Amino acid sequence: MTKRKRLVHISLVALFAALTAAGTFIAVPLGPVPFVLQNMFAMLSGLLMGPFLGGGAVLLYLAAGAIGAPVFSGASGGFVHFLSPSGGYLYGYFLSAVTAGFIAGTPRMESRTPLRRIIIAGVLGLLVVYIPGVVQLRIVLSYTRWSEAFITGFFPFLIGDSIKCAAAVVIAPRLRRLIANHL
Helix, strand or coil: CCHHHHHHHHHHHHHHHHHHHHHHHCEECCCCCCEECHHHHHHHHHHHHHHHHHHHHHHHHHHHHHCCCCCECCCECCHHHHHCCCHHHHHHHHHHHHHHHHHHCCCECCECCCHHHHHHHHHHHHHCCHHHHHHHHHHHCCCCCHHHHHHHHCHHHHHHHHHHHHHHHHHHHHHHHHHHCCC
């Protein structure tokens, strides 16, 4: 790998970590888990850069938050967030980037990814955020039934996350072509 290519990779990872962090400033409280844009940027990083660079961007974001940078919802940071009711969603951001990245694939100059594949990658990329999110929500809040966890940590977000997914799917093909020239 050339120095230029390595520098582009580092820059893209840092850019998407910063975009994910910026998503914290648009938060709507909906109980113990707020509605944020971070999951869209995490998924978009995988859609645009593939599983490794996209996952790396989310890991950088999570590491910054773990050491105290104010990048988590409410412009706060610290490792304690990973143990909170919404902490499972943080783990889910990484799963989102990796899942969307593996399904969409790494962009390449010589090929275009079919739109249906990007749609599937986006939908599954956003849905996997809920797996660790709902599980941790149920454990931390001591819900006795799964239905309580789904009512609190899944259903209220479906409409908003569908809109975020649609926006990401619309912009992803063009951005993938731009990024492909540099990967």
